[in-house]
Amino acid sequence: KYAPMFEPLPAIAPIPGNNSLTPAKVELGKMLFFEPRISASGVISCATCHNPALGWSDRIPRATGHDGQVGDRNTPTVLNSGFFGAQFWDGRAATLEEQALGPIEAGIEMNMPLEQAIARLKEFDEYKKAFAAAFGGNGERQITEANVAKALASFQRTLNTPNSPFDRYLQGDLSALTDQQKRGMAAFADNGCLACHSGPALTDSNFHAIKVPGSTDVGRFAVTGDEADRHRFKTPTLRNVAVTYPYFNNGGTATLGEAVQVMGREMLGREFNKRTVDDIVAFLHSLTGEMPDVSIPALP
Amino acid sequence: KYAPMFEPLPAIAPIPGNNSLTPAKVELGKMLFFEPRISASGVISCATCHNPALGWSDRIPRATGHDGQVGDRNTPTVLNSGFFGAQFWDGRAATLEEQALGPIEAGIEMNMPLEQAIARLKEFDEYKKAFAAAFGGNGERQITEANVAKALASFQRTLNTPNSPFDRYLQGDLSALTDQQKRGMAAFADNGCLACHSGPALTDSNFHAIKVPGSTDVGRFAVTGDEADRHRFKTPTLRNVAVTYPYFNNGGTATLGEAVQVMGREMLGREFNKRTVDDIVAFLHSLTGEMPDVSIPALP
Numbered sequence: 288k289y290a291p292m293f294e295p296l297p298a299i300a301p302i303p304g305n306n307s308l309t310p311a312k313v314e315l316g317k318m319l320f321f322e323p324r325i326s327a328s329g330v331i332s333c334a335t336c337h338n339p340a341l342g343w344s345d346r347i348p349r350a351t352g353h354d355g356q357v358g359d360r361n362t363p364t365v366l367n368s369g370f371f372g373a374q375f376w377d378g379r380a381a382t383l384e385e386q387a388l389g390p391i392e393a394g395i396e397m398n399m400p401l402e403q404a405i406a407r408l409k410e411f412d413e414y415k416k417a418f419a420a421a422f423g424g425n426g427e428r429q430i431t432e433a434n435v436a437k438a439l440a441s442f443q444r445t446l447n448t449p450n451s452p453f454d455r456y457l458q459g460d461l462s463a464l465t466d467q468q469k470r471g472m473a474a475f476a477d478n479g480c481l482a483c484h485s486g487p488a489l490t491d492s493n494f495h496a497i498k499v500p501g502s503t504d505v506g507r508f509a510v511t512g513d514e515a516d517r518h519r520f521k522t523p524t525l526r527n528v529a530v531t532y533p534y535f536n537n538g539g540t541a542t543l544g545e546a547v548q549v550m551g552r553e554m555l556g557r558e559f560n561k562r563t564v565d566d567i568v569a570f571l572h573s574l575t576g577e578m579p580d581v582s583i584p585a586l587p
Numbered sequence: 588k589y590a591p592m593f594e595p596l597p598a599i600a601p602i603p604g605n606n607s608l609t610p611a612k613v614e615l616g617k618m619l620f621f622e623p624r625i626s627a628s629g630v631i632s633c634a635t636c637h638n639p640a641l642g643w644s645d646r647i648p649r650a651t652g653h654d655g656q657v658g659d660r661n662t663p664t665v666l667n668s669g670f671f672g673a674q675f676w677d678g679r680a681a682t683l684e685e686q687a688l689g690p691i692e693a694g695i696e697m698n699m700p701l702e703q704a705i706a707r708l709k710e711f712d713e714y715k716k717a718f719a720a721a722f723g724g725n726g727e728r729q730i731t732e733a734n735v736a737k738a739l740a741s742f743q744r745t746l747n748t749p750n751s752p753f754d755r756y757l758q759g760d761l762s763a764l765t766d767q768q769k770r771g772m773a774a775f776a777d778n779g780c781l782a783c784h785s786g787p788a789l790t791d792s793n794f795h796a797i798k799v800p801g802s803t804d805v806g807r808f809a810v811t812g813d814e815a816d817r818h819r820f821k822t823p824t825l826r827n828v829a830v831t832y833p834y835f836n837n838g839g840t841a842t843l844g845e846a847v848q849v850m851g852r853e854m855l856g857r858e859f860n861k862r863t864v865d866d867i868v869a870f871l872h873s874l875t876g877e878m879p880d881v882s883i884p885a886l887p
């Protein structure tokens with residue numbers, strides 16, 4: 288009865304027409320993702336905050352970046368981010384390509400002017416080769432902001448987590464979920480969570496008004512200036528949510544049980560009893576899939 | 588003629604009698620090596636500075652740690668560190684076990700009191716299981732400073748880089764070195780570099796007085812208080828030296844060519860001509876071995 292309401296996660300994220308997914312781009316994107324020399328300190332890379340050992344996130348409330356500065360928002364996982372229709376908590380980037388250059392420049396993240404990042408990469412023959420392999424022609428001339436973004440986006444499109452117990456259940460293995468998880472799945476659907484957490488990544492990539500505990504962030508209002516967007520945030524994926532604690536835009540909620548109660552109360556005007564919370568939490572644990580098997584690149 | 592003066596690198600480092608090398612200890616040590624929750628900021632792990640993508644070092648002159656503070660010394664690689672008879676530039680730890688807890692507490696590195704680090708680990712069931720698997724008995728009670736050190740040391744003993752072109756040459760494949768590299772090997776031996784850079788890791792693990800460009804560090808004097816030890820530093824390994832730039836205790840020397848010239852001048856009172864420098868540098872490049880194939884652990 289419930290299975291048709293959900294979608295299993297495809298092994299690969301949708302690929303845009305203007306950035307074909309090739310092994311050479313993915314390999315280059317991986318190098319750039321682990322590359323700290325495109326940060327002002329020389330020690331912060333995408334993988335610092337989106338740490339593969341920590342569910343490709345950081346497990347602290349709010350991101351710590353350049354010079355130990357603490358930002359305002361919780362670091363989302365980049366796992367399955369190719370399935371999102373908008374990037375960042377406030378959706379200020381539409382695609383992974385648009386998103387990729389932001390953190391390099393952000394003063395609180397990697398704090399490096401893009402021209403300098405590009406110049407730094409041009410110092411390495413290996414990068415010239417890798418950009419030529421990915422984009423053809425003269426490698427040095429291919430080291431551009433647009434191509435850095437394309438390579439990072441391509442790499443991230445491969446960071447997906449198929450074959451979770453939930454996916455195996457949807458694909459016909461009815462024993463892949465425990466009875467408690469099945470009750471949780473039913474409660475998730477019956478209570479209306481699916482209104483926002485839908486589709487293969489369990490997000491509508493849309494924006495909804497909420498004030499989670501401790502949050503003062505205006506959310507999407509900062510992007511659009513539209514009063515209707517005040518305190519609206521992008522629905523986050525629930526894929527791998529058990530390993531991407533703490534929760535919400537400010538990382539202010541430590542456990543899944545608390546997060547589920549907040550959702551019931553704020554989004555659905557409902558106070559769940561302990562059994563329902565536990566069932567839904569058990570269900571959310573079934574959304575943890577196989578982590579991508581990424582070997583650490585040897586950088587030049 | 589020269590081959591008998593050198594030793595190929597064994598695949599595994601010597602194992603001390605009081606810390607047998609088991610897969611369970613290595614696996615636990617790997618988790619701890621990548622574990623940022625044993626740092627005050629929650630974001631710095633051993634792998635931050637000893638970055639697997641950067642030759643298990645950081646490729647900046649002096650280490651950047653807690654809150655972006657910059658230390659006094661260059662981060663040595665931990666590759667092949669099980670072969671060293673002393674740890675740190677000043678040898679203040681004799682073994683990897685003695686060495687391991689220093690960086691967790693050091694204010695400028697991970698800045699976390701050890702009791703707190705131990706308490707943090709005890710919060711995770713997965714660590715209780717991993718310590719029980721590695722050390723037997725009650726997992727929680729096995730989460731001790733001594734066992735953290737043993738596990739980290741065990742993991743690091745597996746981080747070796749055999750099968751470099753140089754090793755293949757020593758094992759009989761005479762074509763593994765270029766002619767220039769063979770000339771460099773001869774110059775290395777004939778000029779007396781082997782006096783200090785000897786044995787399988789090309790270090791005598793002993794201390795020698797030198798003032799490298801820009802260095803004001805008193806070196807081993809800070810450990811012994813002995814005037815004779817002023818400005819003495821441990822001979823660093825030359826294994827993988829091509830990928831562990833920049834050079835010397837202060838990271839003040841950018842290229843291998845310059846480092847070789849400094850060595851000739853300061854250690855041997857000799858001014859090498861350009862050809863000799865180039866030959867030795869070519870030889871040093873042949874010391875880069877196979878990087879260990881370490882999968883990133885999924886931390887709890």
Ligand code: HEC
Binds near residue numbers: 337358364387
């Ligand atoms: C200092 C920590 C830090 C660094 C470094 C960092 N990120 Fe992020 N990342 C964050 C935070 C925090 C957010 C959320 C910001 C927001 O929504 O305003 C984020 C958001 C994202 C998102 C959007 C995910 C979503 O669910 O909306 C992607 C994709 C991403 N980062 C990729 C990258 C890439 C690629 C790099 C390197 C070029 C990088 N990040 C570097 C902390 C970091």
Ligand code: HEC
Binds near residue numbers: 480499534
């Ligand atoms: C009206 C839309 C909407 C509904 C309905 C909804 N959610 Fe959410 N959910 C969101 C938004 C938006 C956020 C992010 C809020 C924030 O961080 O400020 C979120 C966050 C979460 C989080 C935290 C995820 C993370 O990584 O931080 C969990 C868990 C969650 N929802 C589960 C549920 C469950 C379970 C239900 C049903 C009981 C539910 N949601 C119903 C929109 C919704």
Ligand code: HEC
Binds near residue numbers: 632636637675
């Ligand atoms: C903030 C950077 C940083 C962190 C974090 C760090 N190290 Fe180091 N490591 C260094 C520096 C710098 C040295 C040299 C210090 C000295 O000689 O005084 C060093 C030295 C070492 C050595 C000695 C190698 C040699 O050739 O003598 C080993 C082994 C080592 N670290 C392992 C570790 C382990 C294990 C951890 C985590 C528990 C760790 N390091 C965390 C920067 C760091």
Ligand code: HEC
Binds near residue numbers: 797828843
């Ligand atoms: C008397 C002992 C001694 C002799 C002889 C010697 N070295 Fe060294 N070598 C050292 C010491 C000690 C250091 C570290 C000095 C410092 O960083 O302060 C070092 C550092 C180096 C480094 C930098 C390694 C790094 O990772 O930072 C290179 C390269 C090197 N030596 C090559 C050579 C060559 C080539 C020769 C011969 C021409 C040579 N050495 C002769 C003791 C010696």
Ligand SMILES: [Ca+2]
Binds near residue numbers: 390
């Ligand atoms: Ca970001």
Ligand SMILES: [Ca+2]
Binds near residue numbers: 361362
């Ligand atoms: Ca989170």
Ligand SMILES: [Ca+2]
Binds near residue numbers: 835
């Ligand atoms: Ca170095």
Ligand SMILES: [Mg+2]
Binds near residue numbers: 689696
């Ligand atoms: Mg240290």
